[in-house]
Structure formats: C-alpha cells, structure tokens
Amino acid sequence: MNINEDDISDYLLNTPDFFVRHAELLASIQLTHPHSGRAISLADRQMELHREKFKALELKHGNLLRVGKDNVALAGKLHQWMLGLFIYAGTDAAKDQLTSSLQSIFDVPQAAVDSSEAARDVASQMTAPTCGLAAEAFFQKANVLQALPDAAAAHSLAVIPMPSVGLLVLASSDPNRFTAAMGTEFLTRLGELAHAALVA
Numbered sequence: 001m002n003i004n005e006d007d008i009s010d011y012l013l014n015t016p017d018f019f020v021r022h023a024e025l026l027a028s029i030q031l032t033h034p035h036s037g038r039a040i041s042l043a044d045r046q047m048e049l050h051r052e053k054f055k056a057l058e059l060k061h062g063n064l065l066r067v068g069k070d071n072v073a074l075a076g077k078l079h080q081w082m083l084g085l086f087i088y089a090g091t092d093a094a095k096d097q098l099t100s101s102l103q104s105i106f107d108v109p110q111a112a113v114d115s116s117e118a119a120r121d122v123a124s125q126m127t128a129p130t131c132g133l134a135a136e137a138f139f140q141k142a143n144v145l146q147a148l149p150d151a152a153a154a155h156s157l158a159v160i161p162m163p164s165v166g167l168l169v170l171a172s173s174d175p176n177r178f179t180a181a182m183g184t185e186f187l188t189r190l191g192e193l194a195h196a197a198l199v200a
Contacts, residue, residue, distance in 0.1 A: 090200035
C-alpha cells in the first residue's frame, strides 16, 4: 500500500491527539527557516508563523487608525468650510468665499467657479466630477482652464458640475493631485454644498 502526503495530512487532521501521544516528535521534527534557510524545530516554525500573523494584524490596525485619523481631519475641514458657506450663502461674496476657502482649508492651489453658458451646458451633461491631467481632451473641449487665474500652472484638474450654476474647477501643479483613478464621492458632496450656497 502506497501512502502519499495527502494520506499523511488526512491522518494527522483526523487524529488530533497524535502529537499528544508522541510529544517527542515535536522537538525532533526539523523544518527550514523561510528566510535564513537554517533548520528549526516545528515549535519554532509555529512561533515564527504567529509572529508573522501578529505583524500583519499590527500593520492592518495601524492602517485603520491612520485612515480613521484622516477621516476625522477631513470631516473637520468640511465642517469649517460649511460654516463659511452658511455665513456668505446667497450674498455677492459667496463665490469668492467658496473658492478662497477651498484653497486655504483643503490646500487646493487654484479654485474657480465658471458660470458661463458653455460651463452650464457642460455641467448639465455631467453625472459626476471628472478628474485627470489638464491636457486631457475633456478639459480642453470644455475649455475649463479659462476660468483659472493661472492656467499655465494647472497640471491636474477636478471639474465638478453644479447644474444651474456651472462648473467648480479645482487645479493643482501636481499631476498626481487629481487623477482619473481617484474616487469622486467627496468631490460630489463638495459640489452639492457649493451649489446650495450659490443659489441660496
């Protein structure tokens, strides 16, 4: 009768007291260390596996804490921005307050509201914010750069539709600040709040 590795595995899984009855085997079984290549005992290898799992959990926990702190900070900035919008909503200063506070609170190098008829046409056809490099065809065709104070310094853009108002244009000299792969849910919320403040 030939016994293969699967037979051995099945036997050990189905006989949990095997190493209780043969405890001496635990000390004598030698495995290869995954990093150094030296021989280690089964118990040492188990400890190594536990340490690796612990490190992975520690890293995951650290990432969750970082994301949580980032979200708290972002919520604070959004709250601060909304307070300013409420104060100036419906006034002649609303547009300037909106863009200047976006720049200062969210560290956006350039922000502008394009209320031209062409911008309103573009906004009416958009279903979500669009982000990417300024040289992309969408931005060129929509001519969104003309709304910015320094179009030459705009290398990446986020264009947010505000249906009856036009477009909210955010720009950065960093080509990786606004990318086509980034999520747009937060930008959508910014657009909704900005729109409400401007039409109040």
